[in-house]
Amino acid sequence: MVAVDSYTTIDRDVLVVGAGGAGMRAAIAAAEAGCTVAVVTKSLLGKAHTVMAEGGIAAGLGNVDADDSWEVHFADTMLGGQLLNNWRMVEIYAHEVIDRVYELERWGGLFDRTPDGRIMQRAFGAHSWKRLAHVGDRTGLELIRTLQDRMVHTSGVDVYMEYTLTALLKDGDRVCGAIGYNRNDGGFVVFRAGAVVLGSGGWGRMYRQTSNSWESTGDGAAMAYTAGAELLDMEFVQFHPTGMIWPPGARGILVTEAVRGEGGLLFNSEGKRFMLEYDPVKKELSSRDVVARSIYKEVQAGRGSPHGGAFLDVRHLGAERVKQKLPSMYEQFHALASIDITQQPMEVGPTIHYTMGGVRVDAETGATTVAGLYAGGEAAGGLHGANRLGGNSLGDILVFGRRAGDAAADYARSRRREPKTIDERQVAEEQTALLRPLSPSGDGAGPGENPYKLHEELQAAMQDDAGIGRSEESLTRALGAIQELSVRAEHMRVGGGRMLNPGWHTCRDVTNMLIISEAIVRSAIERRESRGSQWRFDHLEQNVELGKVNFVCRRNRDAMLVVSVPLDPLPERLRPLLERSRFYDPEKLPKGYMTKQRARSAERVR
Amino acid sequence: MTTTERVAVPADEVPAATPAALETGLTGGTVVLHILKGAADAAPHEVTYEVPMVAGMVVLDAVHYVQHNLDTDLACRWNCKAAKCGSCSAEVNGRPVLLCKTRIDDLPTGPVTVHPLKTFPLIKDLVTDVSRNYEVNKEIPQFTPAPGDEGPWRIQQADIDRLYEYRRCIECFLCQDVCHVMRSHNYADRFYGPRFFVRVASLEMHPKDVLDRTEQTVEEGGLGYCNITKCCTEVCPEHIHITDNAIIPLKERNADRHWDPVRFVGRKLFGRATDGSVRPGGH
Numbered sequence: 001m002v003a004v005d006s007y008t009t010i011d012r013d014v015l016v017v018g019a020g021g022a023g024m025r026a027a028i029a030a031a032e033a034g035c036t037v038a039v040v041t042k043s044l045l046g047k048a049h050t051v052m053a054e055g056g057i058a059a060g061l062g063n064v065d066a067d068d069s070w071e072v073h074f075a076d077t078m079l080g081g082q083l084l085n086n087w088r089m090v091e092i093y094a095h096e097v098i099d100r101v102y103e104l105e106r107w108g109g110l111f112d113r114t115p116d117g118r119i120m121q122r123a124f125g126a127h128s129w130k131r132l133a134h135v136g137d138r139t140g141l142e143l144i145r146t147l148q149d150r151m152v153h154t155s156g157v158d159v160y161m162e163y164t165l166t167a168l169l170k171d172g173d174r175v176c177g178a179i180g181y182n183r184n185d186g187g188f189v190v191f192r193a194g195a196v197v198l199g200s201g202g203w204g205r206m207y208r209q210t211s212n213s214w215e216s217t218g219d220g221a222a223m224a225y226t227a228g229a230e231l232l233d234m235e236f237v238q239f240h241p242t243g244m245i246w247p248p249g250a251r252g253i254l255v256t257e258a259v260r261g262e263g264g265l266l267f268n269s270e271g272k273r274f275m276l277e278y279d280p281v282k283k284e285l286s287s288r289d290v291v292a293r294s295i296y297k298e299v300q301a302g303r304g305s306p307h308g309g310a311f312l313d314v315r316h317l318g319a320e321r322v323k324q325k326l327p328s329m330y331e332q333f334h335a336l337a338s339i340d341i342t343q344q345p346m347e348v349g350p351t352i353h354y355t356m357g358g359v360r361v362d363a364e365t366g367a368t369t370v371a372g373l374y375a376g377g378e379a380a381g382g383l384h385g386a387n388r389l390g391g392n393s394l395g396d397i398l399v400f401g402r403r404a405g406d407a408a409a410d411y412a413r414s415r416r417r418e419p420k421t422i423d424e425r426q427v428a429e430e431q432t433a434l435l436r437p438l439s440p441s442g443d444g445a446g447p448g449e450n451p452y453k454l455h456e457e458l459q460a461a462m463q464d465d466a467g468i469g470r471s472e473e474s475l476t477r478a479l480g481a482i483q484e485l486s487v488r489a490e491h492m493r494v495g496g497g498r499m500l501n502p503g504w505h506t507c508r509d510v511t512n513m514l515i516i517s518e519a520i521v522r523s524a525i526e527r528r529e530s531r532g533s534q535w536r537f538d539h540l541e542q543n544v545e546l547g548k549v550n551f552v553c554r555r556n557r558d559a560m561l562v563v564s565v566p567l568d569p570l571p572e573r574l575r576p577l578l579e580r581s582r583f584y585d586p587e588k589l590p591k592g593y594m595t596k597q598r599a600r601s602a603e604r605v606r
Numbered sequence: 607m608t609t610t611e612r613v614a615v616p617a618d619e620v621p622a623a624t625p626a627a628l629e630t631g632l633t634g635g636t637v638v639l640h641i642l643k644g645a646a647d648a649a650p651h652e653v654t655y656e657v658p659m660v661a662g663m664v665v666l667d668a669v670h671y672v673q674h675n676l677d678t679d680l681a682c683r684w685n686c687k688a689a690k691c692g693s694c695s696a697e698v699n700g701r702p703v704l705l706c707k708t709r710i711d712d713l714p715t716g717p718v719t720v721h722p723l724k725t726f727p728l729i730k731d732l733v734t735d736v737s738r739n740y741e742v743n744k745e746i747p748q749f750t751p752a753p754g755d756e757g758p759w760r761i762q763q764a765d766i767d768r769l770y771e772y773r774r775c776i777e778c779f780l781c782q783d784v785c786h787v788m789r790s791h792n793y794a795d796r797f798y799g800p801r802f803f804v805r806v807a808s809l810e811m812h813p814k815d816v817l818d819r820t821e822q823t824v825e826e827g828g829l830g831y832c833n834i835t836k837c838c839t840e841v842c843p844e845h846i847h848i849t850d851n852a853i854i855p856l857k858e859r860n861a862d863r864h865w866d867p868v869r870f871v872g873r874k875l876f877g878r879a880t881d882g883s884v885r886p887g888g889h
Contacts, residue, residue, distance in 0.1 A: 044683070045740060046777055047691040102758050108749030108812065110766050110773055117760030135770060141690065142773060152740070153748040161737075184729055213685040247662020248631035253688045332688065335707050337662065452674040496679030499645060500730040503678025 003427045005435070007179070007188035011420065012038040012158075013412040014405070015178060015193035017165055017220050020048030021140075021397035022377025022404070023199025024147040029405030030197070031156035035412055038191055039151070040160045042183070042215050046148050049201050049213055050397065053140025054256035054328065055124055056132030057104075057398070058391030059097040063114055064121040065129035070094040072128050074574070075581035077392060080126050080287055081356075081385020082532045082542075082590040084233065084550060087570050088363035089383045093392075093399050100398035101133050109146035110135045123261050124390045126287040128582035132391040137258050137328045143394055163189060165219070166508055167430045168196060168227040168373065171421055175227060175372035179430050183505065186498025188431060192420045194412030195372050197404045198224060199397070202355035202378035204237075205455075206513040206520075208463040210352040211243055211254040217509040218516035220379045224359045225515060229368040231553040232381035234516075235523035236356035236533045238388055239468045241291035243351025246307040250336040252351040255329060257390045259312060259346075260284040262325050266295070267311040267345065268303040274310075282583070289387045289533045292350040296468055299349070309349030314341055350468055354393060356384040356533065357523070360552060366404030372411060376404035386532020437492045437507040448493025451506040454485055458513060461485075466521050471538040475525045482521060486514050519553040522562045526551050531590065547592015631661035637710050638717040639668055643680065646728040652719070653677070659710070665720060666694050666705035669732070681731040689843060692778030696732050697721045702780040702841045723783040725794075736779055738794050742802050745826065751814045765813050771851060772808035774844040777801065781838035781848055787831045798827035800838035800848045807852035810859070820859050829856055 014030040016023045019041035027039045041048065060073040074094040078085055101119065105111060111133050112120040121130045135142050151157055165180035169190070177192040200220025204212030225231055242255040260266075266284055268274050278294040279286035286294075295310045305311055314322050319342035323330050326341075333339040333346055358381035359368050366374045377397040384392060437451070461481035465474040489510055494503035529543035530536050549564040570578075570593075578584055636656050644650035655676050657668045669682050684694040687706045694705040699719055710718065726734035781800035787793050798806070806823050809815050823829050838848040846852070862869065 043685055044693065044736065047685045047693050049686075051691045051776075052686055052688070105759060106751065106757055108809070108815070110769055113761055113763040113766055115763075117762055118758065120763075135766065135773070138690075138774065141776065145773065149743070149748050152744050159740075161740075184733075213687065213691070215685065246631075248660050249663050249667040249687075328690070335689065335709075336664070450674075450678065452678065456674070494678050500681040500733055501679050502673055502681055506678075 002424050004431045005188055007190050007427065007431075009190050009192060009422070010038060010160075011192045012036045013194045013416070014038075014408050015040065015191045015196045016199055016405070017178065017196065018048065018199040018201055018379070019045055019159065020050040020199060020201055020377065021143055021147060021394065022201075022379070022401035023048075023197070024144070024151045025398050025401030026197045026199050026374075026376055026405030026408065027157050028147070028151050028154050029402045030409040030412075031154045033406060033409035033413075035156065035409045037157045038160060038193070039157060040163045040165055040180070040191070042162065042164050044161050045152075045159055046144055048144060049216060050140050050144045050394070052211065052213070052254060053143070053394050054137045054254065055258045055261065055390050056122060056134030056139045057097065057101055057143070057394040058124065058127060058131045058389065059101045059133055059395060060094060060131060061098055061101065061119060061121060061133065062129075063118045065131075068129035068131055070098060071577045072580045073097075073131065075578045075584065076126060076128050077383075077389060078385070078570075078578060079581055079583060079590075080387055080389040082387060083385065083547065083570070083593045084532065084567065084590075085385030086363055086382035087568065087574060089400075091574065092363060092403075093383055093395060096399045097395035100395065100402070104143065104146055104398070107146050107150045109142055112136070122258065123285065125257055125260070125285045125291070126282060126389050126583060127391065128580075132261070134258070137256050137326050139394060143398075164505065164508070165191070165223065166434060167426070168223050169422060169426050170227060171423070173371055175370055176420065177422065178223070179427055181434070181498070184500055186501070190422060190427060192422060194415040195374060195408035197366070197408045198359060198373070198375040198379045199377050199401055199404070200379045202358070203513065203516045204352040204355065205509070206458050206462045206517045207352040207467065208252075208459040209243060209350070210252045211240060212352065214509075217512050219509075219512050220375070221359055222512035222515040224368060224370070224373060224375065225519070225553065225555055227370055227373065228555060229370045229373060230360040231357060231519050232360040233357035233385070233523070233550055234381075234519040234553055235527050235551065236384075236386050237352060237520060238288060238354040238356060238533050239292040239350040240353030241288055241295055241350055242312055242348040243353075244332075244337065245305075245309040245347055245349040247337060253332070253336070254351065254353065255312065255346060255348050256326070257288070259314060259326060259329060262314070262321070263317050264312050264314045265316070266291070267313060268298045269305055269311075270303055272303075274298050274303075287387055288353075288390065289535070292468060293535060295348070295350060305347045307347055309347050311345035312348045313345040315343065315345070318342075354378065354388055356386065356388050357381045357520075364403065365407035366400055367407060374404040374408045376400035386534065434508065437494050438498065438504060449488050449491050451492045451494065451503060451510050454489055454492065454510050455506065455513070458482070458485055458510070458517060462517055462520075466517070466524060469535045469537050470524055471536060472525065472528075473538070475521050478521045479518070479525070482514055482518050486518075489514060518560055522560060523551045523553060526562050526564070542591035544591045547590055633659045633661060635659040637663070637668060639672070640717055640719045641669070641672070641680065641732070642721045643731050645730040650728060654717075663710050664706055665698055665703075665708045665710060665718065668710065668718075669705060669720065681729075681733045683733055690776060692776030692843075695723055695778045695780050695783065697723060697783075702783045704778060704780070704843050707843060723779070725783045725785075725789045726779075739777070739779055739782060739799075739801065742798050743805065746798075746802060746805055746809070746822075747817055747819060749809055749812060749815055750817045752816045755814065759814060761813055769808055769812060771846055772804050772811075774846060775801065775804055776844060778843060780841045780843065784837045784841045786835065786837065787828070793828060793831060796826075796828045797831050798823065798829075800832075800853065802827065803829065803832070803856055804846060804848055804852040807856055810856070820856065820863065823856060824860050829853070829860065832857075
């Protein structure tokens with residue numbers, strides 16, 4: 001079988017999918033290790049979702065609170081993740097993020113300063129100490145610009161802007177490249193590479209109330225899954241408690257946690273500061289899952305704001321402080337909602353923000369279960385467990401982007417002497433599938449389905465039935481909707497040609513989102529408990545046995561299998577660290593965790 | 607831009623609305639858009655679309671409505687839809703703006719025209735080829751601290767505050783689009799443009815950077831072509847004082863170097879620094 005359409009071939013040692021923080025840090029690492037690198041991004045360079053991160057990078061520098069350290073950061077992250085995290089990833093992360101922050105500064109990144117000139121750190125939800133290195137409320141932009149500048153000046157890196165990759169190519173069991181198209185002219189392109197790194201981010205676009213850009217359709221994870229990799233912890237989808245809810249066009253746009261970090265307070269329609277009730281210790285700065293559920297409960301109880309959320313108030317901080325510390329928020333509400341936040345409260349509600357799950361990887365190297373394929377950042381799962389703490393994603397992309405880039409470079413170099421072959425049959429199959437929506441409707445299915453309408457229907461199903469609260473019944477309904485939409489997706493049709501045709505591009509986005517949505521729903525069904533971001537109305541408690549496993553989605557021919565895999569227990573040397581968290585409470589440890597005492601008594605019984 | 611006065615309504619005094627209006631925000635009215643469609647080689651022309659009006663609607667919302675319901679082939683760049691990424695730059699009623707930040711109720715009543723950025727070569731519909739900007743960025747030497755100066759560094763907040771203004775740039779390229787040196791004279795090949803003078807300023811004024819990019823900015827970047835009309839500052843969605851705080855300080859540095867009479871005498875007496883750098887104490 002030969003290719004059905006012409007294509008351009010590009011050869012590199014390492015192919016990096018995505019140009020957010022993880023992709024760019026991986027590219028820099030691979031190039032510095034002596035590899036040629038192609039970085040492929042769906043957008044222009046510097047527009048990736050990293051740019052939206054506002055709060056900062058969590059790192060135990062101890063510049064503001066001297067008691068902070070990597071150990072306490074480790075403990076907070078594990079407890080925040082309800083101990084479902086891959087502990088080795090957390091250990092590596094808490095250690096190395098400190099170096100990554102200083103490295104960013106050496107590369108020209110700016111951070112706000114303490115009075116004695118060191119990197120300033122701010123408080124954030126569920127972190128024991130003031131820990132987030134930041135610059136105003138634009139830390140993500142600073143990070144992306146710094147990495148972007150470093151990367152374009154690193155020799156060996158070429159950036160392919162506005163290209164979409166749609167499938168990984170395999171040589172036997174090994175990933176050997178990817179196929180996709182140039183968005184601007186619609187021409188096909190094949191990248192041949194010794195190793196592929198996914199720095200392709202998360203997926204929030206299958207929900208209606210989302211802070212994610214159009215890019216977050218889970219392409220990387222869907223490609224990896226299709227190529228045989230495993231998806232881990234997919235049920236854990238983070239709702240950020242504070243997104244804009246009005247006007248309709250602004251729905252879902254993020255209101256940074258820094259608003260609460262700087263002292264912003266949440267009120268219900270009766271003027272009551274309800275977080276005092278839901279979490280008297282951490283209050284507004286409780287973990288994101290707790291605050292999001294609290295707002296949801298207030299709205300359900302009829303105490304919501306006019307558009308179905310809560311009031312977030314910073315007026316007591318004074319206009320000057322608000323404008324200095326939260327300039328983007330001031331501007332955002334002023335421009336989009338005609339609200340002066342120094343004079344009026346903001347109306348906020350939960351919005352999809354982050355996906356803890358992702359491609360299952362090795363903690364040290366980011367290697368997936370498929371040879372030659374690596375992943376880092378939001379595309380990978382394991383670091384955050386059942387819930388991510390704010391500030392831990394900007395650190396994640398730096399630490400594990402670098403590690404994945406290093407490991408991919410090692411692997412690619414070891415394969416340089418082997419012949420690079422491309423299986424024309426795989427290319428042809430992918431081309432045929434991609435071109436289908438552009439062909440005239442000849443399959444007797446009528447005028448065909450509008451991809452945007454399918455997307456809207458998927459968003460409705462996921463928002464209503466697989467959202468912040470779920471039950472067996474609602475999830476089963478969502479699964480039915482996904483299956484029905486998957487059948488209809490076979491008949492998507494769009495007008496226009498291959499040149500810059502967003503309708504055509506959306507067709508593949510929808511296919512990818514359907515795969516990822518199925519993984520979310522199937523995993524959420526299996527986790528019959530409430531833990532972290534997973535809130536099951538029909539199983540409100542944590543389950544001891546489920547605290548000892550992660551769920552993994554695996555492709556078996558055309559069916560999706562969900563299997564439970566046992567957690568690697570926390571080793572003896574790391575157990576005492578948990579007590580270093582200010583939020584450690586032996587009475588309230590996540591169920592399933594073997595405390596030292598319990599572990600000892602279990603030993604005695606044996 | 608002509609703006610209509612908007613009266614902010616306190617959240618606790620939002621007028622009672624029907625449950626349906628609270629959910630969809632539909633006002634019952636419509637807005638007419640004239641959007642430029644077509645590729646560079648296919649006679650681009652305005653196409654008219656009518657879109658239902660929604661409370662607080664921005665032009666990007668209207669473009670999305672068109673894509674979803676009327677014309678799935680209409681191309682438009684966008685990403686964050688929160689004025690943080692600078693992707694959705696276009697010209698609305700002839701003015702360079704971010705589509706995601708431009709509210710329809712801020713525009714004069716009547717049809718709204720939406721065209722691509724005029725300065726850059728058209729690819730298709732509202733999307734232009736902005737690749738030249740990325741080439742310029744590559745030409746500007748990156749941040750370079752003194753060899754061996756590894757940190758952690760002590761830097762004062764006042765320095766960060768000054769640099770932060772430049773670093774707020776979201777690379778929407780509206781300043782490049784509006785600048786007459788590029789728009790009317792088409793000097794993209796010899797003029798870096800306002801965005802990259804901001805970039806140079808952010809590097810030059812970083813307390814830990816040791817390179818001097820002034821010469822290059824004048825010789826290759828065409829700093830002298832800027833005659834301070836301040837159009838760039840006017841369109842900047844991040845309110846960066848591009849002319850006052852980036853371009854003029856760079857021009858002053860250059861003027862100091864070449865035209866300062868005290869330095870002229872100094873050069874005659876002590877010779878000129880061959881590497882083009884400013885001598886210690888030379889400020």
